[in-house]
Amino acid sequence: MFKLPNWLSSKISTADKPAASKAPSNQTPSSYRQLSAKGLSLAVKPTVIGEIPVLDPTIPTFYVIRTYSRSNSLLVGMQTDELGLPSALAEVRADGIHETSAMIFLKDRRSDSTRQTTVPRLERLIQACLANPELKVQVVPVTILWGRAPDKEESLFRLMMADEWASPSKTKQLFNIGVMGRDTFVRFSEPKDLQSLINDAKAGVGDDLTTTIAMRLKGYLDKQRTSIIGPDLSDKRNIAGTILSSPVVTDAIEKHAAETGKSIAAVKAEAQGYLGEITSDYSHSVVRFFDHFLTWLWTRLYDGVEVRHFERVRALAPDFQIVYVPCHRSHIDYLLLSYVIYKRGLRIPHVAAGENLNIPILGEILRSGGAFFMRRSFKGNALYSTVFKEYVHSLMQRQAPIEYFIEGGRSRSGRLLPPKLGMLAMTVNSHLREPAKPVVFIPTYISYERIMEGATYVGELKGKPKESENLLGLLKTARKIERIFGTVHLAFGEPLYLNDFMAKFDVAIQDGSDENTAKTHAMVQNLGVKVMQNINKAAVVNPVSLLALVLLSTPNAALDEAQCLEQIKLYQHIAQALPYDPDTHVTDMSPKEILEYGIKLKLIERTPHILGDMIRVADKQAPLLSYFRNNILHVFIIASFLAALVQRNGRIYREKLESITELLYPFLQSELFLKTALRNIATQAERVLNLLIERGVIVDLGDGVVGSPEGNSEAYQQLMVLASPAQQSLERYFMALTLLSEQGSNRLNTEQVVNLCYVLGQRVSVLHADDLPDMFDKALFTSFIDTLVRVGYVTIDGKTGLLTFDERIDKIAEHAKFVLHPDMMQLLRHTASLSHDEITLAMQEIKKKRWR
DSSP states (O other): OOBOOHHHHHHHHHHTOOOOOSSOSBOOOOHHHHHHHHHHHHHOOOEEBSOOOOOOTTSOEEEEEEEOOHHHHHHHHHHHHHHTOOOSSSOEEETTEEESSSEEEEEOTTOOOSSOOOOHHHHHHHHHHHHOTTOOOEEEEEEEEESOOSSOOOOHHHHHHSOOSSOOOHHHHHHHHHTSGGGEEEEEOOOEEHHHHHHHHHHSOSSOHHHHHHHHHHHHHHHHHHHHHOOOOOHHHHTHHHHHTSHHHHHHHHHHHHHHOOOHHHHHHHHHHHHHHHOOOOOHHHHHHHHHHHHHHHHHHOSEEEEESHHHHHHHTTTSEEEEEEOOOOTHHHHHHHHHHHHTTSOOOEEEEEGGGOOTTHHHHHHHTTEEEEOSOOTTOHHHHHHHHHHHHHHHHTTOOEEOOTTSSOOSSSSOOOOOOHHHHHHHHHHHHSOOSOEEEEEEEEEOSSOTTHHHHHHHHTTOOOOOOOHHHHHHHHGGGGSOOOEEEEEEOOOEEHHHHHHHHTOOTTOOOHHHHHHHHHHHHHHHHHHHHHHHHTOEEOHHHHHHHHHTTSGGGEEEHHHHHHHHHHHHHHHHHSOSOTTOEEOOOOHHHHHHHHHHTTSEEEEOOTTOOEEEEOTTOHHHHHHHHHHHHHHHHHHHHHHHHHHHHSEEEHHHHHHHHHHHHHHHHHHHTOOSOGGGHHHHHHHHHHHHHHTTSSEEEETTEEEOOOTTSHHHHHHHHHHHHHHHHHHHHHHHHHHHHHHOTTSOBHHHHHHHHHHHHHHHHHHHTOOOGGGGOHHHHHHHHHHHHHTTSEEEOTTTOBEEEOTHHHHHHHTHHHHSOHHHHHHHHHHHOOOHHHHHHHHHHHHHHHHO
């Protein structure tokens, strides 16, 4: 855009200024206004951008400004005088016109309306033109940008304070004048003939003349402003009125008013409050601030951000409605994904954030970056639910990219949590109601090598109450900024096309029948599981997760360095020889480099020894490392499961291995969102078993029998380490199965089983002195009970809520002898044989702890 320096603008305009007529339309400004303008000029040194219009001083001239403020009026007056244009501060007298100044403000700053229907001065001018068709009036749209340079801005502070579409508060405007005044820009557009505007408006239909002309003038200004700072993408300003006036929300308002006895106006105000709580308030300057700030932060905090498979997103963006569905590891996820998308040239998504983040200062910053906020539960508030769903529908109709964390909250254990289907269902139902563009879901895998919230996660798993987010807590976390957090890994998984699922489940568009609704519900459930599976398919087996997988599987989390290197090599070979999925990435670091990397991050330590150096987990890092091990557990779980069965039994028939695998695989699949279907697991297990035999970790004894290597061999040590991760999952399963078997059918409900398993898990963890949080993660026990129900081993009584089952539970529990060591079996039986009084006491203590 052409920019004219102030000194040159003034010189040219004065030299080329047309001769004044005998009856000038714009009079001399009053002394008070002249003094006020001179006072403002001491702080404000504006730059004029673009061409300066040539105006006829014999024609009444008015300057059209978007929003009223005294500083805006003085600034325009100061500039018109300096440039030799008809003064904006002077009275204007002409045939049928007598105005105290030559400025038209389309919006009163005090008004919250985005469509102000009355502009008194403009209305008077229109009436004068209608009364005298020969009267000529020229109007000049003027764009004012306080502190917003149209070229690149390097200062983070100035980026945050740069002018935007929102009308500034008095405090912000005073700041603009005092601090940003020398970075103020003014653009005078070409004059518009008011009579022509009136004639064009008469030819249209709808609003009255004043409203129509005001909207057209606003359009000129908005177009000019857009060319400099980009479009106004704030939902708060642009779509609030549309949503509140939609038939769906109007019906909800009327229904709520009838149910509560409140007036329609009061309920509409309530709905408007909900909308203000929900909607994003996108700001270009805040996004540019985040761009600069996060570039600095990632460099300071991490060794790098590795991104994979983004090209598939770029290819889909032009033709599809993109819905990003990432896993949720850390609060950093919100910033990371948007940053990666923005830096690669695609539009950043609107991000669904929990209301716990809608706190002072932080909430508004996130909202300006595209976040919209949702309550954890919509239960009991139909009006809020309707407003929120209509807002999501508006995003879909505008084909805006959307992002939400399908797990609902951050995983505390490192495993994927069961999907929360609320946002997924809203997305699907919006498309079925009124399709705008084909929808594609992008499952996204995120992993870290250290996380800021690690210690908090371990505490919460051990029973410490969840801390609510607040600015002080986040500032405390920010103190860790000097620490090294390794590399961040982000991988965009295989896309899932909604149309494919609609065809699979025979779901129709705009069909509200019960049958179609039932099909839609089943489709959403299946889609949720597929999203989780595709997230895991895009996993990154990074150095830290490999180290955690190896060392946490050993007694005392320590291992001879040579053995540690061999175990890492074994895991890398398994992952590369039998890839979990083509999207799965395995670090190409050598085992030696992986060890040195872990030492650099202060996660492990090398202890020199005359018989060979020892590698051990650094002090207090074991619970945190379990988080990263769980990120990749699904990649190795079948190998670990087979190793556990062989190592426990010494020798076992392949046929028995296959039957136990098929029996227990549904629980592993549900817990870890494994991609292999049950019908194919026998083939997959056979391939893994043969690979382990090839590596010498398992021995083929012939006649359909496999066994362990010699007990004192290195291969046997590898087998023990490989078996450990699955062993912990199997212990949890049989803990719940033994509890159900010992207590009997129709004795316990789901909550009691989960809470009792939680208590038993804590006890087992203490007795084994491993201090790993996996054994008392309630989410894992809940998932196990859900799977028992899904596969038909357990039913829930609709009246009492008690778990009902038959002798099959006892038969499954009997398989513990093939999986668990005798001492663990004895411990589980002893702790599961609780009396009614002991169960009651345990539940009371759990409730007291929760209440505290």
